[in-house]
Amino acid sequence: MRAIIVRHGDTFRHDEEPRRIGARTDLPLVESGRAQAQRLAASFAGMAIDACLTSSLxxxxxxxxxxxxxxxxxPTDWLREIDHGPDEGLPETAVRARIGAAALLAWETRAVAPTDWIVDAAARLKAWQTFFATAHGTILLVTSNGAARFALLALGMPPAKLRTGAYGEIVDGRLIAWDVRPDEQSRC
Incomplete structure (x- = not known):
């Protein structure tokens, strides 16, 4: 089984202040996000992909x-974006001011969500574990950074950020690459 986990492309222009968006904010890709997706498409050209799963957004x-x-x-429910509760749509500086750096660090490094975010971590972890145990072929999964972090946890690894327009690759339960942008040479 080969899982190609892609984070969606940019939803903010480079001159806009990014906001924390998740399950309740259905934004389209901006021009740079479409360009990121085109670079991903070029890097996977010729690869036989058997199925594609996404969130509903x-x-x-x-x-x-x-x-x-x-x-x-x-669209697959367990790939849905995180619900950031009262932080949905806020700039990152406002989120940090409201919940504190320690809460954000716990989310980034251990996938422990702040108290008022809506994240069923156990269900997400189980869904990824079930996917890895039962999927066959090459599967493209397009999701968010918040949802993708549970893929690594399902492999017994600490979560790590997946930037917009980047992908990770897991083959037969082994992490091959993470946070790779086709226009860069970073690999795990």
């Missing part, structure tokens, strides 16, 4: 349509 479906135009993406 537009940014993941748009990314999948560009990366794998011949496949029908199947």
């Amino acid at each position: 537009r940014r993941t479906r748009e990314t999948a349509a560009i990366v794998a135009p011949g496949l029908r993406a199947r």
Whole structure:
């Protein structure tokens, strides 16, 4: 089994202040996000992809349509974005001021969500474990950074950020690459 885990492309222009968006904010890709998806598509050209799973939000479906135009993406509940509760839509500086650096660090390094975010970590972890145990072939999964972190946890690894327009690759339960942007040479 080969899982290609892609984070959707940019949803903010470079001159906009990024905000913490998740399950309740259905943003489209911006021009740079579509370009990121096109670079991903070029890097996977010629790869036989058997299925494509996404979250239900537009940014993941748009990314999948560009990366794998011949496949029908199947929205899957366990790939849905995190619900950031009262922090949804706020700039990162406001989120940090409200919940504190320690809470954000716990989320980034251990996937422990702040108290008022809506994250069923146990269910997400189980879904990834079940996927890895039962999936066959090459599967493209397009999701968010918050949801993707549980893939690494399912492998017994600490979570790590997956930047917009980047991918990770897991083959037969082994991490091959993480946070790779086709226009860069970073590999895990």
